[in-house]
Amino acid sequence: YKNPYYAPGHSTMVHLFEWKWDDIADECERFLGPRGFGGIQISPPNENVIIWQYNRPWWERYQPISYKLVTRSGDEQQFASMVRRCNDAGVRIYVDAVINHMTGEPRDNIGTGGSTADFRQWSYPAVPYTAQDFNWPHCVIDGWDYGCCPDKVRNCELVGLKDLNQRSEYVRFMIVGFMNKLIDLGVAGFRIDAAKHMWPEDLQVIYDRLHNLNTDHGFPSGARPYIYQEVIDFGNEAISRDEYTGLAAVTEFKFGLELSRAFAGGNQLRWLNTWGPIWGLLAHEDALTFIDNHDNQRGHGGGGVILTYKQAKQYKGATAFMLAHPYGEPQIMSSFDFTDSEAGPPMDSNGNIISPAINSDNTCGNGWVCEHRWRQIYSMVAFRNVAAGTNVNDWWDNGSNQIAFCRGGQAFIAFNNDNWDLNQNLQTCLPAGAYCDVISGSKSGNSCTGKSVTVGNDGRAQIYVGSHEVDMMLAIHRGDESRL
C-alpha cells in the first residue's frame, strides 16, 4: 500500500482541490502529463450534503450523504472519463476517501446528487445506512479526548459528524464496495480522511478487501492501491501515527511545519543537510509529504505557521527544496484564492464551480492559483524526474542560509535565504557545458530566457543568487529543460 505506481519518468502528486473532473482531464493532457507529473489527489467524488447556510464552504465535501459519484465536480460518467484520460496521459488519480463519518446536522437536507437523509435518526437511505451502522452510545469528541482517550477519538463523533462503525461487517461491505468501484474505474489509490478517528485493525480489514489495480489502466498485475492515511499527529496526542505506518503510508505533517519554519527564516537552512527521519520525520517509504494542504493552509489542524502561496518567495523556496530532496513522496497543493478560510471554490450564482481560466502565460485565472503551473514549481518536477534514483551529495553551505547540493551527477541546486548575495564557485557534479537555470527562466532553442551557467571540466561553476532576486534558488540539470 506504499507504492504510488507512477508511470515511468513521472513523479510528484498535485492536489487539484475542488477541480471539476472535465477540467482535470484537460489538465492531464495539456499540462500534467507532458510535464512529468505523477498523479493527482482529487476532492471527495461521492455525494455530499449541500450547505448553503455557510455559502457552500469547502468542508461540505467532507460530509457524505451517499456513495453515489455525483458532486459539484461532476458525475460518474465524467469521473470515469477523467480517470481514463489521465491514465492515458501517464497521470494517476488518487481519491480522497471520507469513510469515517457521514454528515453533521446541517440546516438543509439535500445532497449534490439529490439524496436526502434523516440526520437526527442517523438514517442515510441513499447508501443505505441506519442507526445500527453508527457507533453507539452517541458521544462527541471533545478537546481533551485527543490527549487522554484513544477510544473516544475513534468511537465518538468528530465535530458532531455521524460516526460510522467500521467494525460492522455491513459498514465494511459498503465502504469496500465504494472503494472497489473506484479501483475498477482505474484509480491508483486513496487518501484516507480522518484516519486517526478509525481503528487501525478495522482499516487493515478494509484495505485487504480492496481489489488490485486495474491492469486495463496500465498497472502491473497484482498491484495494490497506494494508500496514505491522514493522521494529524505532532506528537502531543494519545494516538500516534506509528499505529498506522504498519498498514500504509501516512501524511507527514511535521514535514511542512519544519520546512516552513526553515524557509520563513525561523531556522537556518544549513541544518537541512541532515534532512530526513533524524528530524523526527517518518521513514521515507511511509511518508506522504507536503508544505501545505487544504486544511492547514487555512490555519486549522494545529502545528504552527505554514507557508502557502500567499508567501510566494518562501513558498517556492520550500517547495523547490521538497522536490529537489529525495526524502518522502511529495504532494503539491493547488488552491483557489481565498481570504475567508471557510470559503469554497469560485462559483456562479447557482453554486456551480467556475472552471480555471488558462492565461496566455500559462498561469490560471478566475480565482484559481494553480501553484502547479508556476514555472519555479513545475520546473522542479522535471528536476525531480531527472534526479530519480540518486542521493544528495556534495553538500555546501555558508554556515547560515546559503546552501547547495547535487543529486548524483544529474542535477544541482543552490538556495540563498540570507540578506546578502550568494556568489560562489561551487561543485555542480554536472558534465562540462552550458545549462539554463530553470528557476529564473527556461531554455528556448539554444539560449536561456533566464540565467545561464557554464560548468567547467572540473564540474565547478560560478553560482550567483542575489538576495533581492524574485527567487531564492538556482537549479540546473542534465535533462532537456536545462542542458544546452
Ligand SMILES: O=C(/C=C/c1ccc(O)c(O)c1)N[C@@H](Cc1ccc(O)cc1)C(=O)NCCCOc1c(-c2ccc(O)c(O)c2)oc2cc(O)cc(O)c2c1=O
Ligand atoms: O474546518 C473544518 C473541516 C476541517 C477538515 C476537513 C477535512 C479534513 O481532511 C481535515 O483534516 C480537516 N470544519 C469547520 C466547520 C465545521 C464543520 C463541521 C462541523 O460539524 C463543525 C464545524 C470547523 O471549524 N471544524 C472544527 C475544526 C476542524 O476539525 C475537523 C477535523 C480535524 C481537525 C484537527 C484534527 O487533529 C483532527 O483529527 C480532525 O477533521 C475533519 C475531517 C472531516 O472529514 C470533516 C471535518 O469537518 C473535519 C473537522 O471539522
Ligand SMILES: [Ca+2]
Ligand atoms: Ca470514528
